[in-house]
Amino acid sequence: MKSLESELERARDLDESALADAIEAIGFECTRCGACCKAKTGGCGGEADDQSESDPHTATVFPDEIRQLQAAGDYDFRDVARPMPYGLEEGPDGPEGETFEWALQTDDCGDCSFYAEADDGTGACTVHEDRPLICRTYPFSVALGGTSQPMGEAVDEEGLVRAHECEGLGRDIPRGEAEELAAALKARAVRELEEAIGVRDSYRPTDPADGEVVVHDSEGAKRPDGTPYER
Template sequence: MTADSPLDLEDELERAEALDTDALADAIESIGFECTRCGACCTRDGDDEHTATVFPDEVRELEAATGDEWRDVARPMPYGLRETEGGDLAGETFEWALQTDSCGDCVYYEEDDTGTGTGACVAHEDRPLICRTYPFSVALGGTSQPMGEAVDSVALPAQREVGESDDEEMIVRAHECEGLGRDISREDATDLARALKERAVRELEEAIAVRDNYEPAVFGDENENDPIVVHDSEGAKRIDGTPLEE
Protein backbone atom coordinates (compact mmCIF):
# COMPACT_ATOMS: atom_id res chain seq x y z
CA MET A 1 0.00 0.00 0.00
CA THR A 2 2.64 2.48 -1.00
CA ALA A 3 2.77 5.06 -3.73
CA ASP A 4 5.55 7.03 -5.35
CA SER A 5 3.46 10.21 -5.19
CA PRO A 6 0.03 11.25 -3.82
CA LEU A 7 -1.48 10.94 -7.31
CA ASP A 8 -0.34 7.41 -8.13
CA LEU A 9 -3.06 5.55 -6.25
CA GLU A 10 -5.83 7.82 -7.54
CA ASP A 11 -4.66 7.26 -11.12
CA GLU A 12 -4.61 3.53 -10.55
CA LEU A 13 -8.08 3.64 -8.99
CA GLU A 14 -9.40 5.26 -12.17
CA ARG A 15 -7.91 2.40 -14.16
CA ALA A 16 -9.54 -0.15 -11.84
CA GLU A 17 -12.92 1.55 -12.10
CA ALA A 18 -12.63 1.50 -15.91
CA LEU A 19 -11.94 -2.25 -16.09
CA ASP A 20 -14.22 -3.97 -18.60
CA THR A 21 -15.88 -6.97 -16.95
CA ASP A 22 -16.46 -8.64 -20.32
CA ALA A 23 -12.74 -8.41 -21.07
CA LEU A 24 -11.96 -9.78 -17.61
CA ALA A 25 -14.40 -12.65 -18.21
CA ASP A 26 -12.75 -13.35 -21.58
CA ALA A 27 -9.36 -13.60 -19.87
CA ILE A 28 -10.70 -15.89 -17.14
CA GLU A 29 -12.38 -18.11 -19.74
CA SER A 30 -9.18 -18.37 -21.77
CA ILE A 31 -7.23 -19.52 -18.70
CA GLY A 32 -10.02 -21.71 -17.34
CA PHE A 33 -10.85 -22.54 -13.75
CA GLU A 34 -12.96 -24.82 -11.60
CA CYS A 35 -12.60 -25.11 -7.82
CA THR A 36 -11.63 -28.67 -6.83
CA ARG A 37 -12.07 -28.01 -3.09
CA CYS A 38 -8.46 -29.07 -2.50
CA GLY A 39 -8.13 -26.50 0.30
CA ALA A 40 -4.66 -25.34 -0.78
CA CYS A 41 -5.74 -21.67 -0.82
CA CYS A 42 -7.27 -21.97 2.66
CA THR A 43 -4.51 -23.78 4.52
CA ARG A 44 -0.98 -23.31 5.79
CA ASP A 45 1.76 -23.21 3.15
CA GLY A 46 4.82 -24.88 4.65
CA ASP A 47 6.17 -22.67 7.41
CA ASP A 48 3.80 -19.82 6.53
CA GLU A 49 0.37 -19.45 8.12
CA HIS A 50 -2.57 -18.87 5.81
CA THR A 51 -2.73 -15.15 5.04
CA ALA A 52 -5.70 -13.55 3.28
CA THR A 53 -6.51 -9.85 3.38
CA VAL A 54 -9.94 -8.91 4.73
CA PHE A 55 -11.52 -5.43 4.69
CA PRO A 56 -13.10 -3.93 7.84
CA ASP A 57 -16.66 -4.20 6.52
CA GLU A 58 -16.00 -7.81 5.52
CA VAL A 59 -14.94 -8.56 9.09
CA ARG A 60 -18.25 -7.16 10.33
CA GLU A 61 -20.18 -9.20 7.76
CA LEU A 62 -18.49 -12.35 9.02
CA GLU A 63 -19.19 -11.30 12.61
CA ALA A 64 -22.89 -10.95 11.78
CA ALA A 65 -23.02 -14.22 9.82
CA THR A 66 -21.10 -16.39 12.28
CA GLY A 67 -21.66 -14.75 15.67
CA ASP A 68 -17.89 -14.53 16.12
CA GLU A 69 -16.15 -11.51 17.63
CA TRP A 70 -13.70 -9.36 15.66
CA ARG A 71 -10.56 -11.08 16.95
CA ASP A 72 -12.09 -14.48 16.10
CA VAL A 73 -12.58 -13.35 12.50
CA ALA A 74 -9.45 -11.31 11.82
CA ARG A 75 -5.91 -10.80 13.05
CA PRO A 76 -3.39 -8.04 12.34
CA MET A 77 -1.52 -8.67 9.10
CA PRO A 78 1.87 -9.92 10.36
CA TYR A 79 3.94 -8.19 7.69
CA GLY A 80 5.85 -5.27 9.18
CA LEU A 81 5.40 -6.36 12.79
CA ARG A 82 8.46 -7.15 14.92
CA GLU A 83 8.95 -9.98 17.36
CA THR A 84 9.58 -8.98 20.98
CA GLU A 85 12.00 -10.67 23.38
CA GLY A 86 9.04 -12.61 24.75
CA GLY A 87 8.15 -13.93 21.29
CA ASP A 88 5.06 -11.76 20.82
CA LEU A 89 4.43 -9.47 17.86
CA ALA A 90 4.39 -5.69 18.21
CA GLY A 91 4.33 -2.57 16.05
CA GLU A 92 2.18 -1.13 13.28
CA THR A 93 0.60 -2.88 10.32
CA PHE A 94 -1.77 -1.74 7.60
CA GLU A 95 -4.19 -4.57 6.92
CA TRP A 96 -6.27 -7.28 8.54
CA ALA A 97 -5.88 -10.96 7.70
CA LEU A 98 -8.40 -13.73 8.22
CA GLN A 99 -7.85 -15.47 11.54
CA THR A 100 -6.08 -18.82 11.60
CA ASP A 101 -6.47 -21.90 13.76
CA SER A 102 -3.78 -23.70 15.75
CA CYS A 103 -2.57 -25.42 12.57
CA GLY A 104 -2.16 -22.14 10.69
CA ASP A 105 -5.16 -22.80 8.43
CA CYS A 106 -8.00 -20.35 7.83
CA VAL A 107 -10.34 -20.61 10.79
CA TYR A 108 -13.31 -21.05 8.43
CA TYR A 109 -11.89 -23.99 6.49
CA GLU A 110 -13.04 -27.48 7.41
CA GLU A 111 -12.05 -30.75 5.77
CA ASP A 112 -14.95 -33.03 4.92
CA ASP A 113 -15.23 -36.59 6.20
CA THR A 114 -14.62 -38.33 2.87
CA GLY A 115 -10.95 -39.00 3.58
CA THR A 116 -9.95 -37.42 0.25
CA GLY A 117 -8.35 -34.32 1.75
CA THR A 118 -11.01 -32.02 0.31
CA GLY A 119 -12.90 -29.46 2.32
CA ALA A 120 -14.98 -26.32 2.23
CA CYS A 121 -15.42 -22.87 3.70
CA VAL A 122 -18.05 -22.87 6.44
CA ALA A 123 -18.65 -19.15 5.80
CA HIS A 124 -18.71 -19.53 2.02
CA GLU A 125 -21.61 -17.17 1.32
CA ASP A 126 -19.93 -14.39 3.32
CA ARG A 127 -16.29 -15.02 2.34
CA PRO A 128 -14.13 -11.96 1.53
CA LEU A 129 -13.40 -10.76 -2.00
CA ILE A 130 -9.87 -12.17 -1.97
CA CYS A 131 -11.37 -15.63 -1.42
CA ARG A 132 -14.07 -15.10 -4.03
CA THR A 133 -11.50 -14.19 -6.69
CA TYR A 134 -8.65 -16.63 -6.00
CA PRO A 135 -6.63 -17.76 -7.98
CA PHE A 136 -6.94 -14.58 -10.08
CA SER A 137 -5.63 -11.05 -9.61
CA VAL A 138 -5.28 -7.96 -11.80
CA ALA A 139 -2.02 -6.11 -12.41
CA LEU A 140 -2.94 -2.55 -13.34
CA GLY A 141 0.53 -1.41 -14.34
CA GLY A 142 0.78 1.03 -11.44
CA THR A 143 1.93 0.92 -7.84
CA SER A 144 -0.03 -1.92 -6.25
CA GLN A 145 1.03 -5.08 -8.02
CA PRO A 146 -0.66 -8.27 -6.77
CA MET A 147 1.42 -10.44 -4.47
CA GLY A 148 2.72 -13.87 -5.39
CA GLU A 149 4.09 -15.51 -8.50
CA ALA A 150 1.77 -15.96 -11.48
CA VAL A 151 1.67 -19.25 -13.37
CA ASP A 152 -0.39 -17.84 -16.24
CA SER A 153 -1.49 -14.43 -17.45
CA VAL A 154 -3.56 -12.72 -20.12
CA ALA A 155 -3.16 -9.10 -21.22
CA LEU A 156 -6.38 -7.12 -21.36
CA PRO A 157 -7.29 -5.14 -24.49
CA ALA A 158 -5.60 -1.74 -24.47
CA GLN A 159 -7.58 0.96 -22.68
CA ARG A 160 -4.75 3.48 -22.66
CA GLU A 161 -5.29 7.15 -23.31
CA VAL A 162 -3.05 8.95 -25.78
CA GLY A 163 0.35 9.49 -24.22
CA GLU A 164 0.24 6.57 -21.77
CA SER A 165 3.19 4.19 -22.05
CA ASP A 166 3.18 0.49 -22.91
CA ASP A 167 4.44 -0.48 -19.46
CA GLU A 168 1.02 0.40 -18.07
CA GLU A 169 -0.60 -2.64 -19.69
CA MET A 170 -3.26 -4.30 -17.54
CA ILE A 171 -2.97 -8.05 -17.03
CA VAL A 172 -5.15 -10.77 -15.51
CA ARG A 173 -2.85 -13.09 -13.58
CA ALA A 174 -3.53 -16.64 -12.43
CA HIS A 175 -1.75 -17.97 -9.35
CA GLU A 176 -0.92 -21.56 -8.51
CA CYS A 177 -4.06 -23.70 -8.19
CA GLU A 178 -4.88 -27.21 -9.33
CA GLY A 179 -8.24 -25.98 -10.67
CA LEU A 180 -6.65 -23.84 -13.40
CA GLY A 181 -7.11 -24.93 -17.01
CA ARG A 182 -10.53 -26.44 -16.44
CA ASP A 183 -13.62 -25.37 -18.37
CA ILE A 184 -15.62 -22.52 -16.85
CA SER A 185 -19.05 -21.35 -17.95
CA ARG A 186 -19.54 -17.82 -19.21
CA GLU A 187 -21.89 -17.12 -16.33
CA ASP A 188 -19.33 -18.21 -13.74
CA ALA A 189 -16.54 -16.33 -15.55
CA THR A 190 -18.65 -13.17 -15.55
CA ASP A 191 -19.47 -13.49 -11.85
CA LEU A 192 -15.78 -13.97 -11.11
CA ALA A 193 -14.87 -11.01 -13.33
CA ARG A 194 -17.26 -8.71 -11.46
CA ALA A 195 -15.80 -9.79 -8.13
CA LEU A 196 -12.26 -9.32 -9.46
CA LYS A 197 -13.04 -5.77 -10.56
CA GLU A 198 -14.71 -5.01 -7.22
CA ARG A 199 -11.66 -6.33 -5.37
CA ALA A 200 -9.26 -4.22 -7.48
CA VAL A 201 -11.31 -1.09 -6.75
CA ARG A 202 -11.75 -1.87 -3.06
CA GLU A 203 -8.03 -2.54 -2.52
CA LEU A 204 -7.15 0.85 -3.95
CA GLU A 205 -9.90 2.68 -2.05
CA GLU A 206 -8.60 1.07 1.13
CA ALA A 207 -5.00 2.03 0.31
CA ILE A 208 -5.96 5.65 -0.35
CA ALA A 209 -7.95 5.92 2.89
CA VAL A 210 -5.11 4.35 4.91
CA ARG A 211 -2.64 6.78 3.38
CA ASP A 212 -4.86 9.80 4.03
CA ASN A 213 -5.77 8.82 7.62
CA TYR A 214 -2.38 7.55 8.75
CA GLU A 215 -0.78 9.00 11.85
CA PRO A 216 2.20 7.15 13.37
CA ALA A 217 1.27 5.29 16.54
CA VAL A 218 3.06 6.27 19.71
CA PHE A 219 4.29 3.30 21.74
CA GLY A 220 5.31 3.59 25.35
CA ASP A 221 4.19 2.92 28.88
CA GLU A 222 0.80 4.49 28.21
CA ASN A 223 0.20 2.02 25.36
CA GLU A 224 1.68 -1.08 26.95
CA ASN A 225 -1.67 -2.86 26.58
CA ASP A 226 -1.82 -2.06 22.85
CA PRO A 227 1.47 -3.41 21.45
CA ILE A 228 -0.03 -3.74 17.96
CA VAL A 229 -1.83 -1.01 16.04
CA VAL A 230 -3.65 -1.79 12.78
CA HIS A 231 -4.22 1.11 10.40
CA ASP A 232 -7.15 0.47 8.08
CA SER A 233 -9.45 2.71 6.04
CA GLU A 234 -11.39 3.63 9.17
CA GLY A 235 -8.39 4.69 11.24
CA ALA A 236 -6.09 3.16 13.85
CA LYS A 237 -7.47 0.13 15.70
CA ARG A 238 -6.56 -2.28 18.46
CA ILE A 239 -6.39 -5.99 17.69
CA ASP A 240 -10.02 -6.40 18.77
CA GLY A 241 -11.13 -3.93 16.10
CA THR A 242 -11.96 -1.06 18.45
CA PRO A 243 -10.68 2.43 17.57
CA LEU A 244 -7.39 3.22 19.27
CA GLU A 245 -8.60 6.53 20.64
CA GLU A 246 -11.43 4.97 22.65
Protein backbone atom coordinates in the same frame (compact mmCIF):
# COMPACT_ATOMS: atom_id res chain seq x y z
CA MET B 1 4.80 5.94 -10.69
CA LYS B 2 1.07 6.31 -11.13
CA SER B 3 -0.93 7.68 -8.22
CA LEU B 4 -3.35 5.52 -6.31
CA GLU B 5 -6.15 7.74 -7.56
CA SER B 6 -5.24 7.17 -11.21
CA GLU B 7 -5.00 3.42 -10.58
CA LEU B 8 -8.42 3.53 -8.94
CA GLU B 9 -9.85 5.11 -12.08
CA ARG B 10 -8.25 2.35 -14.14
CA ALA B 11 -9.82 -0.23 -11.84
CA ARG B 12 -13.25 1.37 -12.19
CA ASP B 13 -12.87 1.35 -15.97
CA LEU B 14 -11.94 -2.33 -16.21
CA ASP B 15 -13.92 -4.18 -18.86
CA GLU B 16 -15.59 -7.11 -17.10
CA SER B 17 -16.14 -8.86 -20.41
CA ALA B 18 -12.41 -8.73 -21.18
CA LEU B 19 -11.62 -10.05 -17.70
CA ALA B 20 -14.08 -12.89 -18.26
CA ASP B 21 -12.44 -13.65 -21.63
CA ALA B 22 -9.06 -14.04 -19.90
CA ILE B 23 -10.50 -16.27 -17.19
CA GLU B 24 -12.39 -18.36 -19.71
CA ALA B 25 -9.29 -18.73 -21.88
CA ILE B 26 -7.18 -20.29 -19.12
CA GLY B 27 -10.11 -22.04 -17.45
CA PHE B 28 -10.73 -22.74 -13.78
CA GLU B 29 -12.74 -25.03 -11.54
CA CYS B 30 -12.35 -25.22 -7.78
CA THR B 31 -11.32 -28.76 -6.82
CA ARG B 32 -11.90 -28.11 -3.10
CA CYS B 33 -8.33 -29.15 -2.35
CA GLY B 34 -8.11 -26.51 0.38
CA ALA B 35 -4.60 -25.39 -0.59
CA CYS B 36 -5.62 -21.72 -0.69
CA CYS B 37 -7.10 -21.94 2.81
CA LYS B 38 -4.35 -23.78 4.65
CA ALA B 39 -0.90 -22.98 6.01
CA LYS B 40 1.69 -23.29 3.26
CA THR B 41 4.27 -25.04 5.43
CA GLY B 42 4.37 -26.45 8.92
CA GLY B 43 1.19 -26.29 10.95
CA CYS B 44 -0.62 -29.52 11.78
CA GLY B 45 0.70 -32.36 9.67
CA GLY B 46 2.96 -30.04 7.68
CA GLU B 47 6.67 -30.22 7.02
CA ALA B 48 7.85 -28.07 9.90
CA ASP B 49 8.21 -29.62 13.35
CA ASP B 50 7.72 -26.31 15.15
CA GLN B 51 4.70 -24.03 14.69
CA SER B 52 7.09 -21.05 14.80
CA GLU B 53 8.60 -22.35 11.55
CA SER B 54 5.26 -22.51 9.74
CA ASP B 55 3.85 -20.10 7.17
CA PRO B 56 0.23 -19.50 8.26
CA HIS B 57 -2.55 -18.76 5.81
CA THR B 58 -2.59 -14.99 5.21
CA ALA B 59 -5.47 -13.39 3.32
CA THR B 60 -6.42 -9.71 3.46
CA VAL B 61 -9.84 -8.86 4.85
CA PHE B 62 -11.26 -5.32 4.86
CA PRO B 63 -13.03 -3.65 7.82
CA ASP B 64 -16.48 -3.91 6.23
CA GLU B 65 -15.86 -7.57 5.36
CA ILE B 66 -14.91 -8.25 8.98
CA ARG B 67 -18.20 -6.77 10.15
CA GLN B 68 -20.10 -8.80 7.57
CA LEU B 69 -18.49 -12.00 8.80
CA GLN B 70 -19.13 -11.04 12.41
CA ALA B 71 -22.82 -10.53 11.66
CA ALA B 72 -23.07 -13.74 9.66
CA GLY B 73 -22.02 -15.92 12.59
CA ASP B 74 -22.24 -13.71 15.66
CA TYR B 75 -18.46 -13.82 15.92
CA ASP B 76 -16.19 -11.62 18.02
CA PHE B 77 -13.77 -9.43 16.09
CA ARG B 78 -10.80 -11.63 16.93
CA ASP B 79 -12.67 -14.72 15.74
CA VAL B 80 -12.63 -13.18 12.27
CA ALA B 81 -9.44 -11.17 11.91
CA ARG B 82 -5.91 -10.77 13.17
CA PRO B 83 -3.31 -8.03 12.56
CA MET B 84 -1.52 -8.46 9.26
CA PRO B 85 1.80 -9.96 10.39
CA TYR B 86 3.98 -8.09 7.91
CA GLY B 87 5.93 -5.29 9.60
CA LEU B 88 5.51 -6.64 13.12
CA GLU B 89 8.47 -7.73 15.22
CA GLU B 90 8.61 -10.56 17.71
CA GLY B 91 8.97 -9.14 21.21
CA PRO B 92 9.35 -10.89 24.58
CA ASP B 93 5.58 -11.28 24.86
CA GLY B 94 4.73 -11.81 21.22
CA PRO B 95 4.31 -9.61 18.12
CA GLU B 96 4.58 -5.85 18.53
CA GLY B 97 4.71 -2.72 16.41
CA GLU B 98 2.64 -1.14 13.65
CA THR B 99 1.11 -2.93 10.69
CA PHE B 100 -1.38 -2.17 7.95
CA GLU B 101 -4.67 -3.95 7.32
CA TRP B 102 -6.09 -7.21 8.64
CA ALA B 103 -5.74 -10.87 7.78
CA LEU B 104 -8.32 -13.59 8.21
CA GLN B 105 -7.93 -15.34 11.56
CA THR B 106 -6.15 -18.67 11.64
CA ASP B 107 -6.43 -21.72 13.87
CA ASP B 108 -3.66 -23.47 15.79
CA CYS B 109 -2.59 -25.21 12.58
CA GLY B 110 -2.18 -21.93 10.69
CA ASP B 111 -5.20 -22.69 8.49
CA CYS B 112 -7.99 -20.20 7.92
CA SER B 113 -10.29 -20.46 10.93
CA PHE B 114 -13.28 -20.79 8.57
CA TYR B 115 -11.83 -23.77 6.72
CA ALA B 116 -13.30 -27.21 7.34
CA GLU B 117 -12.16 -30.53 5.93
CA ALA B 118 -14.20 -33.70 5.50
CA ASP B 119 -12.88 -37.18 6.24
CA ASP B 120 -12.14 -37.66 2.54
CA GLY B 121 -9.91 -34.56 2.51
CA THR B 122 -12.40 -32.38 0.62
CA GLY B 123 -12.27 -28.81 1.84
CA ALA B 124 -15.06 -26.32 2.41
CA CYS B 125 -15.52 -22.73 3.54
CA THR B 126 -17.92 -22.46 6.48
CA VAL B 127 -18.76 -18.83 5.59
CA HIS B 128 -18.85 -19.34 1.82
CA GLU B 129 -21.69 -16.88 1.12
CA ASP B 130 -19.93 -14.13 3.11
CA ARG B 131 -16.31 -14.87 2.20
CA PRO B 132 -14.05 -11.88 1.42
CA LEU B 133 -13.30 -10.72 -2.11
CA ILE B 134 -9.79 -12.14 -2.04
CA CYS B 135 -11.31 -15.58 -1.49
CA ARG B 136 -14.00 -15.08 -4.13
CA THR B 137 -11.41 -14.26 -6.79
CA TYR B 138 -8.64 -16.75 -6.03
CA PRO B 139 -6.54 -17.79 -7.95
CA PHE B 140 -6.83 -14.60 -10.03
CA SER B 141 -5.74 -11.03 -9.43
CA VAL B 142 -5.54 -7.77 -11.37
CA ALA B 143 -2.05 -6.26 -11.64
CA LEU B 144 -2.64 -2.60 -10.84
CA GLY B 145 -0.46 -0.47 -8.60
CA GLY B 146 -1.83 -0.47 -5.06
CA THR B 147 -3.56 -3.85 -5.36
CA SER B 148 -2.53 -7.24 -4.00
CA GLN B 149 -0.59 -9.03 -6.70
CA PRO B 150 0.07 -12.72 -6.00
CA MET B 151 3.04 -14.06 -7.91
CA GLY B 152 1.57 -15.55 -11.03
CA GLU B 153 1.56 -15.71 -14.80
CA ALA B 154 -0.22 -13.18 -17.00
CA VAL B 155 -3.20 -14.76 -18.73
CA ASP B 156 -4.16 -11.91 -21.07
CA GLU B 157 -2.28 -9.94 -23.73
CA GLU B 158 -2.03 -6.80 -21.59
CA GLY B 159 -0.59 -8.70 -18.64
CA LEU B 160 -3.33 -7.29 -16.42
CA VAL B 161 -4.96 -10.53 -15.29
CA ARG B 162 -2.68 -12.83 -13.30
CA ALA B 163 -3.21 -16.41 -12.22
CA HIS B 164 -1.64 -17.81 -9.07
CA GLU B 165 -0.58 -21.43 -8.83
CA CYS B 166 -3.68 -23.61 -8.35
CA GLU B 167 -4.54 -27.16 -9.39
CA GLY B 168 -7.95 -25.98 -10.60
CA LEU B 169 -6.49 -23.90 -13.44
CA GLY B 170 -6.86 -25.25 -16.96
CA ARG B 171 -10.29 -26.75 -16.38
CA ASP B 172 -13.30 -25.67 -18.43
CA ILE B 173 -15.35 -22.87 -16.88
CA PRO B 174 -18.88 -21.93 -18.03
CA ARG B 175 -19.16 -18.38 -19.40
CA GLY B 176 -21.58 -17.38 -16.68
CA GLU B 177 -19.15 -18.42 -13.95
CA ALA B 178 -16.30 -16.62 -15.71
CA GLU B 179 -18.40 -13.44 -15.82
CA GLU B 180 -19.29 -13.77 -12.15
CA LEU B 181 -15.63 -14.22 -11.25
CA ALA B 182 -14.69 -11.26 -13.45
CA ALA B 183 -17.19 -9.01 -11.69
CA ALA B 184 -15.74 -10.01 -8.31
CA LEU B 185 -12.22 -9.45 -9.62
CA LYS B 186 -13.07 -5.90 -10.68
CA ALA B 187 -14.83 -5.22 -7.37
CA ARG B 188 -11.76 -6.46 -5.49
CA ALA B 189 -9.40 -4.23 -7.48
CA VAL B 190 -11.57 -1.20 -6.79
CA ARG B 191 -11.97 -2.08 -3.12
CA GLU B 192 -8.24 -2.65 -2.61
CA LEU B 193 -7.39 0.73 -4.07
CA GLU B 194 -10.11 2.53 -2.11
CA GLU B 195 -8.73 0.93 1.04
CA ALA B 196 -5.13 1.83 0.15
CA ILE B 197 -6.14 5.46 -0.34
CA GLY B 198 -8.08 5.42 2.93
CA VAL B 199 -5.11 3.95 4.83
CA ARG B 200 -2.77 6.54 3.35
CA ASP B 201 -5.04 9.44 4.21
CA SER B 202 -5.89 8.29 7.75
CA TYR B 203 -2.42 7.15 8.81
CA ARG B 204 -0.87 8.87 11.80
CA PRO B 205 2.28 7.43 13.43
CA THR B 206 1.42 5.95 16.84
CA ASP B 207 4.76 4.81 18.35
CA PRO B 208 3.24 1.83 20.17
CA ALA B 209 4.70 0.81 23.52
CA ASP B 210 6.60 -2.45 23.98
CA GLY B 211 4.26 -5.39 23.55
CA GLU B 212 1.60 -3.35 21.74
CA VAL B 213 0.28 -3.93 18.24
CA VAL B 214 -1.42 -1.16 16.27
CA VAL B 215 -3.24 -1.86 13.02
CA HIS B 216 -3.82 0.96 10.55
CA ASP B 217 -6.76 0.54 8.19
CA SER B 218 -8.91 3.02 6.27
CA GLU B 219 -10.86 3.80 9.44
CA GLY B 220 -7.82 4.75 11.50
CA ALA B 221 -5.55 3.16 14.09
CA LYS B 222 -6.95 0.16 15.95
CA ARG B 223 -6.03 -2.37 18.57
CA PRO B 224 -5.95 -6.09 17.69
CA ASP B 225 -9.54 -6.42 18.94
CA GLY B 226 -10.71 -3.82 16.41
CA THR B 227 -11.30 -1.02 18.90
CA PRO B 228 -9.82 2.46 18.23
CA TYR B 229 -6.26 2.96 19.39
CA GLU B 230 -5.82 6.05 21.52
CA ARG B 231 -2.75 7.11 23.51
